[in-house]
Amino acid sequence: MEKSGQGCCSPRRVVLVPAPFQGHLNPMLYLGSILHSKGFSITVAYINFNSPDPSNHPDFQFLQIPFDPSELLQIYRGEYITFMLMLSEYCESPLLECFSQIKEKRDDSEKISCIIHDEFMSFSSAAATRLKLPSIIFRTSCSTTFISRHCLLHLTIEDLDSEELVPELPYPIRFKDLPLNTLGTLENFLKLVVNIENTRNSSAVIFNTMEFLEESSLAKIRRESHFPIFPIGPMHKIASASAGNLLEEDRSCLLWLNKQADNSVLYVSMGSVASMEEKDVTEMAWGLANSKQPVLWVVRPGSIKGYEWIESLPVGLMEAVRERGYFVKWAPQKEVLAHPAVGGFWSHCGWNSIVESLSEGVPMICQPCFGDQKVNARCLSHVWKVGLELRGNLERGEVEKTVKRLMVKDEGEEMRKRAMDLKRKVEISIREGGSSYSSMNELVGLIMSF
Ligand code: UDX
Numbered sequence: 001m002e003k004s005g006q007g008c009c010s011p012r013r014v015v016l017v018p019a020p021f022q023g024h025l026n027p028m029l030y031l032g033s034i035l036h037s038k039g040f041s042i043t044v045a046y047i048n049f050n051s052p053d054p055s056n057h058p059d060f061q062f063l064q065i066p067f068d069p070s071e072l073l074q075i076y077r078g079e080y081i082t083f084m085l086m087l088s089e090y091c092e093s094p095l096l097e098c099f100s101q102i103k104e105k106r107d108d109s110e111k112i113s114c115i116i117h118d119e120f121m122s123f124s125s126a127a128a129t130r131l132k133l134p135s136i137i138f139r140t141s142c143s144t145t146f147i148s149r150h151c152l153l154h155l156t157i158e159d160l161d162s163e164e165l166v167p168e169l170p171y172p173i174r175f176k177d178l179p180l181n182t183l184g185t186l187e188n189f190l191k192l193v194v195n196i197e198n199t200r201n202s203s204a205v206i207f208n209t210m211e212f213l214e215e216s217s218l219a220k221i222r223r224e225s226h227f228p229i230f231p232i233g234p235m236h237k238i239a240s241a242s243a244g245n246l247l248e249e250d251r252s253c254l255l256w257l258n259k260q261a262d263n264s265v266l267y268v269s270m271g272s273v274a275s276m277e278e279k280d281v282t283e284m285a286w287g288l289a290n291s292k293q294p295v296l297w298v299v300r301p302g303s304i305k306g307y308e309w310i311e312s313l314p315v316g317l318m319e320a321v322r323e324r325g326y327f328v329k330w331a332p333q334k335e336v337l338a339h340p341a342v343g344g345f346w347s348h349c350g351w352n353s354i355v356e357s358l359s360e361g362v363p364m365i366c367q368p369c370f371g372d373q374k375v376n377a378r379c380l381s382h383v384w385k386v387g388l389e390l391r392g393n394l395e396r397g398e399v400e401k402t403v404k405r406l407m408v409k410d411e412g413e414e415m416r417k418r419a420m421d422l423k424r425k426v427e428i429s430i431r432e433g434g435s436s437y438s439s440m441n442e443l444v445g446l447i448m449s450f
Helices: 022-037 070-075 080-090 092-105 123-130 143-152 157-161 186-197 215-224 252-258 278-291 315-324 333-338 351-359 372-383 396-407 410-430 435-449
Strands: 012-017 041-046 061-064 111-118 135-139 202-207 229-231 265-269 295-298 325-328 342-347 364-366 387-389
Touching (some): 012 022, 012 435, 022 041, 022 435, 061 092, 080 123, 080 186, 111 123, 135 143, 143 186, 143 372, 202 435, 215 229, 229 435, 252 325, 265 396, 295 315, 315 325, 333 351, 342 396, 342 410, 351 410, 364 372, 364 396, 372 387, 387 396, 410 435
Parallel strands (some): 265 295, 265 342, 295 325, 364 387
């Protein structure tokens, strides 16, 4: 059978514009692999910061957007929200220059079907309008975050401490869980939200989620939006190629996992952006050591504020953790979560980590740091009931108790069963006839219709 993107008429190219962060690049590159397997040619137009590695995707064309972000990064060090807002101001014309290059290089019969851009790269939609091309938004966080973020536009800062449930949301999300992002000023964050909510010029929105997981939020978006939405997750399970990593994976942890009993290991990782205070890491380490559970702990270089790696931990404490634990700087996370020895995941609740954990039936300890992670943590603990929340300052006794609740108590076993049930639903959703499978085909149909 002919692949869709090489249909009867002319070959088709899709241009992807990812945001320059690991948690955004990965799902966009998975989407590229999936569309490539459907016959589309893929161009990735990327910013010269956290750049993807072209060697992982020899079939894709990679073009650097001709804009140097180094000055912005210096001015807004760590203030990623403001950085993203500034990118939007400067990058429309440079992206148009990329299109001149694509046109020069492509064969005459090839047609550019559309631009698919990360929601944070909203300048792409303006560029698409100028080029008279359709554009599609890819939201890498969940659909419940999308509708929760909208609520922020009508609130005062005082409302955001409230324990009350937000009435317009279909799930029990409190005002204090709303996805305020502190990596920049509030004013700039709200400007960014207005930017990314602007779907005026877009033909559709893609989510890396599953219908069964967020049915009510997806239904609310469908009722209230004028564009089609495509929940086509979990993309890492559908794509044939790996997305690659910005840091080098330490695969030795898989050998260590091979020596551990089934479901005994707690995997600990705070993703690619979040950082922690030294005192919280120390309480965390004491709690983990005292729990006597085996631990595989990812400490990303620079993720303990003021330290390069784990030199902030006293030698005795390090030894206590190492007695049953293993430290790495970056793990092959998807393989770790799929390993039979892993029985729990202590996470900052980035959306990719959640999708990866649920795809393997692993329940979680939820320690959200900022933004969408608070919404995600609340869904894990109160909607899907496969997570225990740890919020605020960490305390070693509380850490030890929570680890034992998840790893050894009946309560944790119940969560593991519910997580396994979600894993089965994930498998069904990506099989022929499943919701993500069908949604993907509809998305391909839409792109072919452009
Ligand atoms: C950021 C935000 O924190 C998150 O809330 C948002 O949903 C996406 O952008 P990040 O902090 O990177 O994401 O977390 P997450 O979404 O979980 O993505 C991290 C990715 O890095 C995952 O795909 C994970 O598999 C990968 N990873 C992480 C590794 O491969 N190895 C590691 O050791 C740690």
